[in-house]
Amino acid sequence: MKKLSVVFLGPPGVGKGTQSKIVSEYFGIPHISTGDMLRAERKAGTSLGKQVQDILGRGDLVPDDLVVAIVEKRLAEPDCEGGYILDGFPRTVAQADELEAMSATALVYNLTADAEALVARIAKRRSCPKCGQMISVEAVGDNVGCPRCGTDMVQREDDCEGTVRNRLRVYNEQTAPLIAYYREMNLLKSVDGMRNIDVITGEVIADMEQYRGR
Numbered sequence: 001m002k003k004l005s006v007v008f009l010g011p012p013g014v015g016k017g018t019q020s021k022i023v024s025e026y027f028g029i030p031h032i033s034t035g036d037m038l039r040a041e042r043k044a045g046t047s048l049g050k051q052v053q054d055i056l057g058r059g060d061l062v063p064d065d066l067v068v069a070i071v072e073k074r075l076a077e078p079d080c081e082g083g084y085i086l087d088g089f090p091r092t093v094a095q096a097d098e099l100e101a102m103s104a105t106a107l108v109y110n111l112t113a114d115a116e117a118l119v120a121r122i123a124k125r126r127s128c129p130k131c132g133q134m135i136s137v138e139a140v141g142d143n144v145g146c147p148r149c150g151t152d153m154v155q156r157e158d159d160c161e162g163t164v165r166n167r168l169r170v171y172n173e174q175t176a177p178l179i180a181y182y183r184e185m186n187l188l189k190s191v192d193g194m195r196n197i198d199v200i201t202g203e204v205i206a207d208m209e210q211y212r213g214r
């Protein structure tokens with residue numbers, strides 16, 4: 001079977017994390033979120049965590065060499081042999097070049113959405129500090145436990161409006177060039193991220209199954 005080395009691309013709040021989790025469970029391949037890994041380092045108070053703390057708070061990008069090092073280590077683990085879903089990496093052309101040198105990407109799903117809709121969506125987003133599950137307060141109301149593990153949901157500190165606008169700016173300047181990068185490699189598939197979660201998941205899974213060859 002072909003290796004499902006997959007990248008989810010798209011602006012903050014478009015649903016990369018949500019889709020990556022579902023799709024990785026479906027195919028039994030790891031979901032690798034550099035944002036989750038960096039937040040875990042920060043929470044554990046490691047030297048890397050301390051180094052990136054302020055950068056995460058501002059919504060700027062962590063230096064390429066630091067992120068590339070954690071991804072390289074993670075991709076070398078045996079559970080990545082059959083494939084993986086990268087969520088939030090690469091975010092710069094330099095990171096994408098490094099990734100291709102480590103492991104060739106097979107599929108890139110570019111989730112798209114209108115910027116203003118994303119600001120509104122992120123403001124309503126709550127996430128589980130334990131398992132990373134995300135949910136909209138619109139769907140369930142505020143102050144609810146995580147639907148997966150019961151832990152109290154929190155708002156990410158970088159989900160406030162000012163930081164979100166900076167994250168969108170950073171995305172447009174540094175990450176959006178990856179759309180052309182992967183299009184030129186003939187790997188890019190555009191997916192309208194404003195639709196229902198299940199519809200998007202269905203489309204991505206069908207495409208991955210077709211690629212892998214059932």
Ligand code: AMP
Binds near residue numbers: 060
């Ligand atoms: P995310 O959870 O993907 O939205 O990432 C949260 C934050 O982690 C970002 O705003 C960046 O500060 C940092 N980060 C995550 N992935 C990367 C990456 N590939 N390159 C640089 N910084 C990153």
